[in-house]
Amino acid sequence: MKILVTGFEPFGGEEVNPSIEAVKKLPDKIAGARIVRLEVPVVCHKALAVIEEAVKKHDPDVILSVGQAGGRAELGVERVGINVDDYRSPDNEGNQPVDEPVFAGGPDAYFVNLPVKAMVQRIRKKGIPAAVSNTAGTFVCNHVTYGVRHLIETKYPGKRSGFIHIPYLPQQVTERAGMPSMSAEVIAEGLAAAIEAAVENERDLKITEGAEH
Numbered sequence: 001m002k003i004l005v006t007g008f009e010p011f012g013g014e015e016v017n018p019s020i021e022a023v024k025k026l027p028d029k030i031a032g033a034r035i036v037r038l039e040v041p042v043v044c045h046k047a048l049a050v051i052e053e054a055v056k057k058h059d060p061d062v063i064l065s066v067g068q069a070g071g072r073a074e075l076g077v078e079r080v081g082i083n084v085d086d087y088r089s090p091d092n093e094g095n096q097p098v099d100e101p102v103f104a105g106g107p108d109a110y111f112v113n114l115p116v117k118a119m120v121q122r123i124r125k126k127g128i129p130a131a132v133s134n135t136a137g138t139f140v141c142n143h144v145t146y147g148v149r150h151l152i153e154t155k156y157p158g159k160r161s162g163f164i165h166i167p168y169l170p171q172q173v174t175e176r177a178g179m180p181s182m183s184a185e186v187i188a189e190g191l192a193a194a195i196e197a198a199v200e201n202e203r204d205l206k207i208t209e210g211a212e213h
Contacts, residue, residue: 069165074129081146114162
């Protein structure tokens with residue numbers, strides 16, 4: 001099995017992005033699966049184009065994307081991507097779509113086809129905070145969550161994909177009093193645990209991980 005794991009370049013004036021820093025720290029093999037790492041631009045449509053080129057080149061069984069979610073205190077395993085780009089701030093090339101579809105004519109949403117609850121449980125077993133997330137936002141992270149699933153449904157059947165949001169790194173919060181953070185090493189350990197669960201579970205666990213808000 002081969003797994004493509006993507007992380008984003010820095011954006012929003014930050015010098016680092018915890019997603020690519022953690023992805024770089026993943027081992028070459030996890031649960032017998034070969035790991036392929038990829039840095040992705042924080043640019044709508046270009047991010048998907050870069051991922052699709054890697055899919056063509058490496059033919060992975062799974063595409064797992066990782067992105068920064070400043071303010072979150074845990075690894076958030078996303079459940080769903082929605083077909084809307086509504087950027088509160090511009091991406092790294094100045095694009096700022098408002099209420100535009102990721103793919104015109106596509107369905108309103110896609111559920112990811114990875115075992116999100118099993119992944120959350122495996123991360124927690126490592127002593128790392130994790131939760132199922134029901135919103136990936138409306139910026140480039142959601143664009144990728146939805147967009148990769150759409151590519152799978154329309155061009156690359158049989159593949160699986162998902163998305164994990166992660167906290168800031170400690171060096172990013174030195175001027176943000178009270179803001180949660182997590183080291184790249186701990187994030188990478190959590191990602192590896194999530195990948196183990198994705199490899200070992202074709203179907204998700206039937207347990208509650210719902211949210212009231």
